Amino acid sequence: MTDSKITLSQELVDAAKDAYNKAYAPYSHFHVGAAALTTKGTIVKGCNVENASYGLTVCAERNCISNAVINGETQFSLIVIYTEQEQLTPPCGACRQVISEFFKGDAPVVALNHKNQQKVWTVSELLPDAFTPQQLLDA
Numbered sequence: 001m002t003d004s005k006i007t008l009s010q011e012l013v014d015a016a017k018d019a020y021n022k023a024y025a026p027y028s029h030f031h032v033g034a035a036a037l038t039t040k041g042t043i044v045k046g047c048n049v050e051n052a053s054y055g056l057t058v059c060a061e062r063n064c065i066s067n068a069v070i071n072g073e074t075q076f077s078l079i080v081i082y083t084e085q086e087q088l089t090p091p092c093g094a095c096r097q098v099i100s101e102f103f104k105g106d107a108p109v110v111a112l113n114h115k116n117q118q119k120v121w122t123v124s125e126l127l128p129d130a131f132t133p134q135q136l137l138d139a
């Protein structure tokens with residue numbers, strides 16, 4: 001984690017907030033919105049989608065990435081995770097792995113809240129020595 005903040009475009013912040021407002025979280029009531037910037041400069045978003053069979057819940061970050069992939073986007077430069085929590089929300093372990101598949105190690109992961117507070121990590125800070133496609137390519 002670094003103390004430095006990142007200047008986020010209003011469009012990216014609005015996308016993350018819009019995704020937050022779409023969250024389907026009737027069980028935890030913990031809403032999360034994610035918005036990723038592709039290397040082409042487009043923005044994709046995702047929200048958490050829970051299920052009555054709790055374990056089938058999918059986080060905002062993974063839904064954001066899947067939404068991008070179905071739209072032909074697989075390269076990203078940054079992801080924002082938006083909540084309205086005092087404590088900024090880092091991605092869970094599963095999401096760290098999926099983020100590592102598509103983002104470079106030095107790409108910023110930004111947790112943002114309604115008070116415009118930010119925490120910034122790089123992908124490799126969140127998941128050092130990740131298992132990546134490279135391992136399979138080298139096998």
Ligand SMILES: O=c1ccn([C@H]2C[C@H](O)[C@@H](CO)O2)c(=O)[nH]1
Nearest residue numbers: 028030032048059060090091092
């Ligand atoms: O980074 C996170 C952490 C949690 N959640 C979701 C999963 C579940 O719906 C709820 C509570 O864990 O928040 C996310 O979407 N992203």
Ligand SMILES: [Zn+2]
Nearest residue numbers: 059091092095
């Ligand atoms: Zn997650």
